Amino acid sequence: MEKRELTCIGCPMGCMLTVILENGEVTEVTGNTCQKGDIYARKEVVNPTRIVTSTVKVTGGEKERVSVKTASDIPKDKIFEVMKAIDAASISAPVNIGDTVIKDVAGTGVDVIATKNIS
Numbered sequence: 001m002e003k004r005e006l007t008c009i010g011c012p013m014g015c016m017l018t019v020i021l022e023n024g025e026v027t028e029v030t031g032n033t034c035q036k037g038d039i040y041a042r043k044e045v046v047n048p049t050r051i052v053t054s055t056v057k058v059t060g061g062e063k064e065r066v067s068v069k070t071a072s073d074i075p076k077d078k079i080f081e082v083m084k085a086i087d088a089a090s091i092s093a094p095v096n097i098g099d100t101v102i103k104d105v106a107g108t109g110v111d112v113i114a115t116k117n118i119s
């Protein structure tokens with residue numbers, strides 16, 4: 001039996017979660033106030049993922065950088081590679097919300113998209 005303790009990031013309450021694993025499978029989650037915490041805990045111990053947010057350099061625009069995010073969750077162990085790709089990227093203005101800034105970032109199958117308009 002393995003016991004893992006986590007803080008739920010589902011809302012500002014930050015419930016302290018305890019996860020019990022047997023042979024790598026989750027058998028029990030306690031400490032969660034709502035179902036969201038149970039779902040988060042099960043995913044976090046087996047396949048942790050995150051949305052990454054950052055900014056990318058803009059050329060020829062009214063602003064020098066545009067805010068971006070991954071279009072969906074990426075594996076947590078790919079965050080460093082994704083951040084490196086974001087740091088190295090640039091995009092020409094105009095940029096519209098939802099534009100793809102990096103396709104299939106770091107081989108994750110997930111695109112990085114703009115979250116602001118830059119004219």
Ligand code: SF4
Pocket residue numbers: 008009010011012013014015031032033034035036037038
């Ligand atoms: S378990 Fe529910 S109430 Fe507690 S932090 Fe997570 S989302 Fe919020």
